[in-house]
Amino acid sequence: MGVQRFVASNSREAMRQVRSALGDQVLILSNRSVEGGVEIIAMPEQEHEQALSSVDGPAEDVAPAEAPMATVTDPTVETLQALNRQLLDDVRAMLREGVASSQASTPSLATILRQRLIQAGFSAALADEIIQDSPDELRDEPAESPAVTAWLVRQLSSRLSLLEDEEALFADGGVFALVGPTGVGKTTTTAKLASRYVMRHGPKDVALVTTDSYRIGAAEQLRIYARLLGTEVHALEQNGDLGDLLTRLTQPRRALLSRSAGKKLTVIDTVGMSQRDQRLVGEISRLGSGPAPARRVLVLNAASHGDTLAQVIDAWQQASLEAGEPLWGCILTKLDEAARLGNVLDVVIRHRLKLCYVSRGQRVPEDLERVDATSLLNEALALAGESPFVSDAAARTLPPQQARQQAISRGVLRQSDALAATLDTLKQHNLGMTLLEQAWHRTRLPTASGGDEFSRLMAGVTQQSLLSAADTPHALYWSKAVSVSGADQAMPLVSLDHQGMPQPLTWPRHRLPAGSGEQFRWAEKLGAGWHLMTQLPTVADLERIDAAGRGWLAAVTGARRIRHDGEWLALSQAMALGETLEPRPLRHQGRAASLHLTRLETSISQRRRDSHGLPVVAWYGEIRDADEGRRLARRFWLSSSHPGLDIASRLPQAVIAEALPGLTRQADQLLQARGLVEDREQRWQLASTLSALALRLSAEEANWAMDVRARLSGIAQRRCGRRPRALLEALMDTLSAHDALAGLASSDRALAA
Template sequence: MSVRRYFGANNRDAMRQVRESLGPDAMILSSRQLDDGYEILAMAEDALDEKVAQADKPPANDFAALAQRLLSEVQEMRSMLNNQQKKVTPTVHPIREMVNILQAAGFGTELIRELAAALPGNCNDVSAWLHEQLQQRIQLPSFPAELFSDGVIALVGPTGVGKTTTTAKLAAHYVMQFGPEQLLLVTTDGYRVGAREQLKIYAGLLEVDMHALEEGEKLDVLQDKMCGKKLVLIDTVGMSQRDQRLTQRIAELQAGAETPAATRPLTRETTQKTTQKTTPKTSNTRLVLVLNTASQRENLDEVVCLFQRTARESGMVIRDCIVSKVDESVRLGGALDVLIRHGLILHFVSNGQRVPEDLELPDTEALVNLALNGVAAEYAEFSQWLANFGEQSATPARAASGALQAQGKTVASLYEQLRADLPGFDFIESLLNIGELPANDQEAALTQWYADIQAEAGKVQPKTLHWARTKPVAGVKWHLANLPADIESCLLPLPILPEPVANIAKIHQNLGVQQHIFQMLPSEATLNWLNSPENGLQPWVAVINRNHRFRVRNADSKAATNATNNAAAKATNEKEERVAALALRTRLNSHHSVQLHYRGEAAKLTLGSVAVKLMNSSVEYQLWYGELAAEARGAGLVRRFWLLPKTVAADTAKNLIVAQLKGDEAASLTRQTHNLLQKAGYEHLSQPVSVALATTLAASAIHVEQSMAPVFNTARQRLFNLSGKRGKANGQKILAGLIQLLEATVAIQIMSAAGVRSE
């Protein structure tokens, strides 16, 4: 018998060579992953005709039985494979697992030792424990936007960390909440070309007073300008932490001895009396350190140490910080490590250049997820390498595929179950086939694939359509597709190509959806369509930025309403305020509580609402605000605003908000899936095909996690077992199981490519 060896960049490339050389009926004898590619041993079918004829014919669709029979029949030929050794992934000690995760994420040895000492001996889910511990160790202010308390605030830090842009963002947020009259901007940056002009432009746009301090000048010269101002923001010159002039620059930020009490900040240790006429011995200027998260951990550590030491030498302290350039950071662990070890209080997170949109209040869960979730694959590979030092190690997905070939019957059964019970899952195979086409043919085939998906969605008649944001997913350059949801509000893996929102009427008609969920405020044309009685006044909800401004009745409107015979009262009743959503939390006039399951854990959602109008519209809407907290841990999970039509009843509004939260993970999970696919042997797929596959798998994982249908109870448990994870099943763990299921199915099909025939 003539056995031939084929070598390719991946299993699909090697299989393509086999088909071209031996035809579609070639017999696959063995396949394995090598350091530099993929190897397949195969032979022509006619060379095995006599041997195959002697064997009992296995069931046509039993992949596992066929794979096992083929392996036993060609055992003699397997001696040519250089004694391939069966790899068994050993059990990893919890501390070793924790060390691998934290080191891969960029954390330092000091914090790792501290966490290792606190790790419980009976810990069953190291990853979940780490997430909880790191979130608890990040210090936050006593209340949101505490930095806007009255006083003098100076942003300090090395060059290029984004102090000027951050100052402009802080100023814009302050103006939106409190107005421009009580804010003063100051710049001391006379070195960088255009620095003063840049801040001056922002000050002009915000209608805020601004002053530039010359080199050597202290804050004393601004006494007159600071009178009557509640907040003074200082953009300082960027200097290296090793610059000898740093001490002098920090000292120049001290407020003078006659600083008015109105301009002094409240410290954490004591509260200054408003009648105090002179400053205390310690400077009352509050220093806020701006840290670039894209820098190395060692560099950030030195910046904090030297800036804090310099501040102490000048009679000042640095306890507060803002982290910048989160969108440019590859590994966030180093920055979190420095924040935790030095006990810095994190006030804001800057993740882009836009003013003021890219400045957010810190979300500890999101920060820890960014730091840890992306290193899961790297940790698994490194752990395998440590356990099998000196031997060839496979990636986690490949190792899982090899193990799953021995359990092919279970894998095939699970795969067929998902194809039958989850609308859209059976389109994955055709998507993989598109990825094997020549590059010139893929675009047309993918367009037809989306058309078939939309036709299938029309047959399913989804209840809800989740409209994706019009801008790319955070951290990548591609857009998320629109996703329908069933009557349970569970996402369906039927991605609808993003179209201009003006086509909402067409999409609505083709799919027959009953309600709409938007991840941002719809356009004016879409709002007009939604509010038109001719279109049935469909229920909808839109996620709203906390800084979005609305028109609301002023505080005197309610009293004026009762005095209808008084003309002055009527005029007062018509007065309206323009207020940011964040400032409306204190005016909520109704409160509701909802229990739900959010990202793998039980949670409680507290809601309230208030009537508002958009700035450019006379239509009245409902603005809802909600805080979601984990019941078991008591930790805050989500704080968010939603806009709904005035005509929507309270119960319908709550259901719409819960439906939005249930699909909340789609964007982040799709991005994570896209990254995992690149590491699992699918890097040859074009970006549009890879994104479509990632979207379908992510929506499938969310559906399997959230669906209460009995058929998905078994699928959920099997996928969780395939993931090899511990703890509670959530979308991320089910996604890992789905990717391994896909890899195992492909591997089994390769093994049985020549033996499975239709009768």
Template sequence: MSVRRFVGANSRDVMRQVRETLGDDALILANRRTEGGVEILAMADEAVDHFDPSSAPVPPDTSSSVFSLPVKDPLEAMSERLLREMQDMRELLTRRQPAPAVEPEHASDTPTRLYHLLLSVGFSEELSGEILAGLPASLTEAGVDSDQPLAWLREQLMARLAVLTEESSFFEQAGIVALVGPTGVGKTTTTAKLAARFVMRHGTRPVALVTTDSFRIGAHEQLRIYARLLDTPMYALDLEQPIDDLLGRLQGKQWVIIDTVGMSQRDQRVIEQIAQLQGGRSTVRLVLLLNAASQPETLEEVVLRYRQAARAAGAELDDCIITKQDEAGRLAPVLDIVMRHGMRVLFGSHGQQVPEDMAVATPAGLIDQALSSQPSPTHRSAAAPVSLPRWSRDVLGQGRRLSSVLTRLRQRVAGFAHLESIWDIAALPGGIQDERLDRLLDDVRSADHALGMAWSARRNERGCDWSMPDVGLDADGAWVALPHLQHRHPAGWQPRLAAQSDAHGIAVHLLPSLPEPDVLAWLEAQHLTWVSLVSASQRVYFQGERYTQRQLFIDSTLTHHISVRFRGQTMQLWSAYAEVQDTAGNALLAWYGEIRDPESAKRVGRRYWLTPARLGTDVITLLVTQLQSEGLAALTKRAWQQLKDADSGDVSTEIRLLMASGAAAVAGHLDTIDDDDALALRTDLVRLLGTQRKRRDTALLDGLVHVFMARDAIRQLSSVSREGLL
């Protein structure tokens, strides 16, 4: 048996049994409290990749009937599901993309030129190969004089560099901040710079300075001089003194900054120092200072060791400040390390003046400085030390790709962060999912900035017990990531249109069928933009005669065409229009469109629309949007089935439908846009999936669902680790 069950009186007792049986590297799959104490399912780490769920232990049937089949223990079912996710994650994280080989400097192809540039300014082979593996084919053959490849490279580097979005968000958050790092990195000067910037915003009363540096001669005096200049109090904390001893003296101070003792990353007391900072009742935010002028190998080790010390103390160390930028010959090495370890840069420091020589980090400024540095002819790049295993760097690389994709989706797709929140709710216990969903939707809708709505037909999808949600449109006409559930709208076309227009400012309505005349009259009276899909038998008046749409266009010659994405393929929409009236005499434009294969000119579909005549022919872009939105239902069905197979019925129908339709909207959005950023994002998303698909829209959908599931699996494993079970 791979999976073993352990039962003990308490957690310590049962963990002792696990270690004695399976060793210190045992993998905890699940735990729960029972009447007899604590029960844990565990297995040896090396058995994960060979685990067969069918071999997992099944408790005997306790029913009285001899014909009954076993009922599986929910704890074991959860452990099997977690193991499958871990196996999928291991397969995902162990995939590696080959880096382009280093060629001579005079090589003419674009990948080699960019690779040579990255290495020469100080980026590592690891990060350089990872980025260039996603170079779009359209840029591969770009000429030497083209600026597009370098612009694409700059955007890729910026997307991987996390920074503080607003300075105010750092100084407005009350609490205790501790600057940590090796000796001589500039902690005391940076402490003064941060304190000065806070005083400039909030005055001297809410701030206090603290030093733990009692080793360096004059260390207290240096910070005391800064404190006197800023007119702020300063306190000294001995290295072995608990931080709680200061809390009584810090009453009324909203923002406290601690200048810690500088220690080598190899000093074992680093762990003790961070443990001291985290041992009190107040949470201390750790910020690591990185000297831009240090050797890449030293910086790598500093980040690795200090983050290990933080984890050992039960803390997180994700923020950093880059110091001594003015002394660094190249900035790329430190940025490379920050990117590969997923840290966030808060500020950059470039001199001794307080507070002038410090600025909020900006991706554009840092990347431009890195790329414009003097290239090194030796191509020496930042390399991870021997202490970081190769497989660890592979895992970090895949994690960076995953993080980069999610970051760019948040920036690119309106409402994507809200869709992530829906996935977060799906991971909660079923009893609180609906209540959390109601609260989230209230908050989201009150701040929804959608410009339009692609309304879906008011019926269940074929073969489904749910109806396709309505999808919002942003200011650019792209789909918003969090759709609207139909049953949460008012009944009747006019009430639901009015609710969206009045409460949320929706001004554009793409209708699946022509509403009643009174609804059309209301739309016209409100001067709202609308288009309506109609049937071929829809009757209109043309030059005083009554025609069906089919009769009206039966002999029409289609002369205008525009490119569209239809059923995952690039097609052309050929169209014609005529000025008509409805039964009430309203001036309308009747439209006929044929979807054709651009290569064979074969017709694959036809559509009819009615639009207000006052909008003119510019409305064609809305017809394209509505046509392309037809594919969202099929994508939603696909995602719905994937989620249903994965969640074992633990997710409510509403939440699963929002997850599925939201993923479909994002995949459809990425499928229909063609700028360079979108192309790079599509490439990275499909690469994370690891396999090729014939249809681009379904490949993007599968990749997106895979990204969400990978994100959730990582979060689940991380939470188990923080609970002390691993």
């Protein structure tokens, strides 16, 4: 059999091929990324032992023959003999230690990503923060794959604060002062910024001011730009009164040359100063005079070293704070001259500066552009490479425990950012998340007031208003109207998005109108486009749903009788006549699986003797293991026959929703153990809401969900993966931690007041 080579799209598939061909007793000789996936070279352990024996055997036989040669005194012969023995020992060692050395030389994904970030110019601290909670979905991906790069870009982008609306900035106007060291391009950037305004609103409402009386030609350079733009320009002497000039420029009644209106946008080109210059504080203080303090925008040279940039930001931020206001934002210049962009982006991220613009050349106004975070970060990662200025120590990976301790020691502020980012992402993609966060906060209030607030927030009318305001298609999940196994309450109704994924909005069953007909009429007010049911209603109820133009999907058993071609058949028997569809991927009980579907157009009636039947579509699904193809489970459904609703694409979500009742019971037990929500009914509703969110996170394939799962693992200090129970606990930890930090902030503000 010998040494064999296996190539697959990922490590998991390659190892499956290895075990299938060579069995479990196998030695991995090589494991590396290649074009098209992963390459593994392996051989059976038994053949490896035989190879070692074949090497050791001849060596022992040769030894006696070498004895007579020991008397040879020729030093050249002795040297060759020693070299031969050394080579033979080296071959033996390589064969015995081949597997260990091969595995040790294959760096982990986290190690490669850390080195990639550092080689792009990002700091080791930021690299460790990003990779410590990488998603499980990326473990088998090559480090250079688009999915891994996209994840890195999203993590960096989420930490980068940007100017959101340039139009609103120009509409509001104001006074902006470009500050920074000498030679970073403040004068040119002043002209570029003014030109962007002029191109939209004309030159009438713009004024340029320079306070640089030190650099020869500074004022003249700005005058040239002003003539080209058609704007006013004012050069202030070293001891000139900046406040008086700004007042005359911006106040309508005191405008220069009897104009009736002041300038809407004033851009100040300040004198360049070293971060160590003692006059820095005084120069910044001048910008605080006038009718309103000038917003200070720090101009940074992207080609500078990261340590230098950090010193510049620290010095100018400190001087700005002493003058009464922090830096408003920053502009990056000379991107076209920078060997790497990671260093400047790293310091901007770590110092929480708002990045407004980037500049790549001298042309006015073409070379000043808004920030496209995705393009900029992709460019930064593309510039990664070996550098003699990056030490080996910086590229080393810390042991997991030490990395975790270092991450924890970074402080409450960074943890607060992670919590806020996680909750913001959940709010953006999950209708009802804002309501859930508020309801969780009410559980911390005293029993009486907290209970009343909780009831008001989670009232049906509140959630109905939220659905109406969102104006997005949605559905409803109806569990059986009996108590959940292991609990004494029925599963609430759960809101689903249009594709059938759970949303954190629920309605207790006991608050619904009595009777199934009244309940479906109540549901029509919510605007649900279709219904997912775990129990088939009466045919009369289904006809009412069809008449209202709503779709439906209900789980049934194979023994359910249908009327097909005049025969009264069991569903399991009739599905042999159906049409086979393409399999659909899904996750079943924590593993990758596929749903193999069969579809049959048929009809049902309440009783066999009924003269007519309701047209429906019958479905049979086999859930099979994605790797081995063996059947894990099977399901039967009936659905409406309306052609406008793609039921087949929603059947995987129907399988996922089966876990909602059991997960709600677990959530209720966790809430009770944590001493939250004494009222039993309120706790059950909160449990169902949390369960809906946790279940969606476990099943959702979108990038936002992958990022949230990774962040939740970091917040909870344990790897959650896609396990619903683990994600449920991590969500509770996240909400509790965010609530606690918000309480600390409120206490600090109260003490300060």
